[in-house]
Amino acid sequence: MISVFLLQWQRLRRAPILVLSFLGLTILFVSVLAGFGGPNSQFTIYTYGDPTLEEENRDKWLDRLNEEGNLTFHWVEESEAVEAVTSRSAGMALKLMNDDYQILIAVQDPSSVMIENYVYQVFSEELRLQEVASHVNADEFYSNLDKVMSDPTMKVTTESLSGEESSYAFDERLHFLFGMTLFFSIYTMMYSLMNVAEEKRVGTWDRLIVSPLYKWQVYTGHLLYSFLIGMIQIVVAFLFFQVVFGFDLGERYGTLLLVIGCFAFAIVSLGMLVMGLVKRSQQMQAVIPILATAMAMLGGAYWPIEVVSNEIMLALSKGMPIYYGLDALKGAAIYNMGMPELLQPISIMLLFGVVCMGIGINLMERRA
Amino acid sequence: MLETEELKKVFKGKPAVDGVNLYMDEGESVGLLGPNGAGKSTTISMISSLIKPTSGDVKLKGQSVLKDPGIIRNVLGVVPQEIALYEELTAYENLKFFGRIYGLKGKELDLKIQEVLEIVGLRDRQKDIVKTYSGGMQRRINMAAAMLHEPELLIMDEPTVGIDPQSRTHILDTVRHLNQEKGLTVLYTSHYMEEVERLCDRVYIMDHGQVIASGTKDELKSILSGEETILIDLDRPYPALVTDLQSHEGIRQALETTKGLKLIVPKGSKLLGSIFQIAERHQAQILNVNVQVPTLEDVFLHLTGRKLRD
Ligand SMILES: Nc1ncnc2c1ncn2[C@@H]1O[C@H](COP(=O)(O)OP(=O)(O)O)[C@@H](O)[C@H]1O
Ligand SMILES: [Mg+2]
Secondary structure, eight states, X not given: OHHHXXXXXXXXXXXXXXXXXXXXXXXXXXXXXXXXXXXXXXXXXEEEXXXXXXXXXXXHHHHHHTTSTTEEEEEOOHHHHHHHHHTTSSSEEEEEXXXXXXXXXXXXXXXXXXXXXXXXXXXHHHHHXXXXXXXXXXXXXXXXXXXXXXXXXXXXXXXXXHHHHHHHHHHHHHHHHHHHHHHHHHHHHHHHHHHHHHHHHHTHHHHHHHSSSOHHHHHHHHHHHHHHHHHHHHHHHHHHHHHTTOOOOOSOHHHHHHHXXXXXXXXXXXHXXXXXXOSSHHHHHHHHHHHHHHHHHHHTSSSOGGGOOOHHHHHHHTTOHHHHHHHHHHHHHTSOOOXXXXXXXXXXXXXHHHHHHHHHHHHHHHHO | OEEEEEEEEEETTEEEEEEEEEEEOTTOEEEEEOXXXXXXXXXXXXXXXXXXXXXXXXXXXXXXXXXXXXXXXXXXXXXXXXXXXXXXXXXXXXXXXXXHTTTOOHHHHHHHHHHHHXXXXXXXXXXXXXXXXXXXXXXXXXXXXTTTTOOSEEEEESTTTTOOHHHHHHHHHHHHHHHHHHOXXXXXXXXXXXXXXXXXXXXXXXXXXEEEEEEEHHHHHHXXXXXXXXXXXXXXXXXXXHHHHHTSTTOSEEEEXXXXXXXXXXXXXXXXXXXXXXXXXXXXXXEEEEEEOOOHHHHHHHHHSSOSOO
């Protein structure tokens, strides 16, 4: 088993292009989709006012909205904002009122969903605070609040508060990172697993079978390799964006690793199932891109599943391991969830893997 | 050492191997001769426990291989019909891997690798990537990979198909050397009768999944003891002449060859006169006539009315 496992690495060393290119594509796509600038990546939102808006309120809202570093709410004349949105040079514009807002939108895309959420949160929070303030002395309340916010002993609260706010802006970049990384890792794992089909075609498989090795050892060697190379690709991509672009993956590294492992297991098993179903390795070659793309699309790797409203699509997404992978990764990285909270997506991925593996090996052995 | 009992394999209702009985004694060199599709490879796959027979059994030293495939795996070396190597790796890396799966390691494995490379004559090219080898050299490595674990029984499935004469001679010499000097038991499969005739003590002739004749080379040829072979060279092909000769009652088999004709006739039948007459009728120009002792090829021709290779 170890020999078979090590052999795959030796073969990879001689022909690393495929795997490296999938890692390269991951980095390319995430960079483009999540915006090049890394932490400086900016969304500028044209902001204008209702005629009734008071100057004091205008400044207050702009200050509050601009607290999130990655979003710039830029004050313009109404005509300019409307012009920008209708000509589609801006995706959206925000209209401020004294204690309400309206959003002018050209195209509904993932980033507009995030921004809408963010604006909604700022307003509802501020209005809630105002509500409380109206029952007490307003000046005193706000100065107390400021003190609380800047008080070092209350640092934890402050951090968690700002962490929650920034999650909206970071959410999108992490979404692309998670989505694209898992998507391209499907290719790597399945193509690596094709070594099995390839060995059967060339005849080296027969050599292994007539040797004293047990068949399960041969399979395990291959599966372990595909699994590990998938995990490594995902981890390298995550580390790259964390170190180079400063993506915030939270602190639950163990949980992240566990989720990645479960996802890789599910995909490798799915690969076995596919191999059991197709007859030749060329067919497998054709099936992999279709399968990977379909799963990524339906499972929400391209756009967040939150923007999908079609019932059928939503139902289908629940059948995709990538959906649970994304769900669990976001849970761990953004919402700081641990094992107990993520038990559901994790166990679904594991179950998926066990079922596919069982059927796949059975089909393959029946044909032999 | 090894025997098969009524070995049978059916693929989708069609029998590929149909009740084959063969045996091999220790140190013997046995040939399995037959045209493409005769069922040779399928027989070998069943012997090496790669595929399960539809019925019948394989016995190694009296024990059923079907019941316990493990018993044959360390004893057996199989050289597959196709080149089953990792072509992006070097010959050395390939051999290292195939040695490891037989439990060899370290110095012992290294020594063994150098030894088999020496045998197949490719020591100086061992660090080269297999893909860059000629077909003949790949076949030699293909063979080396089956000998690392010092098998008692080496089964070779058409190891000389499609290679240069030099590599072919090398492989044949190697097999003979292993069999005669080292006492290795060899089962050699081929559709080239010259190879089998040169290498093997005993021969099984297969056709359509069945053994149609078996015995030592002399025993097989004695099937034709009452017959002789006449080779006639002609200036060009005459298909109609062949048909005419075939229907001549004294002639057992008539066949076109590259140079002219091959006839199998009863010994001492004094047919040459009428053969010349028939040739005259077709205005065929006879360049040469040769009366020969039969070969294994002729045995196959006699038994089936066909050539081994078409
Ligand atoms: N896996 C298989 N499935 C179906 N038919 C097969 C299979 N393997 C071999 N055959 C058929 O069995 C017959 C014998 O094949 P084979 O043993 O390869 O012959 P040989 O090695 O003598 O050329 C052929 O007719 C071939 O088409
Ligand atoms: Mg064959």
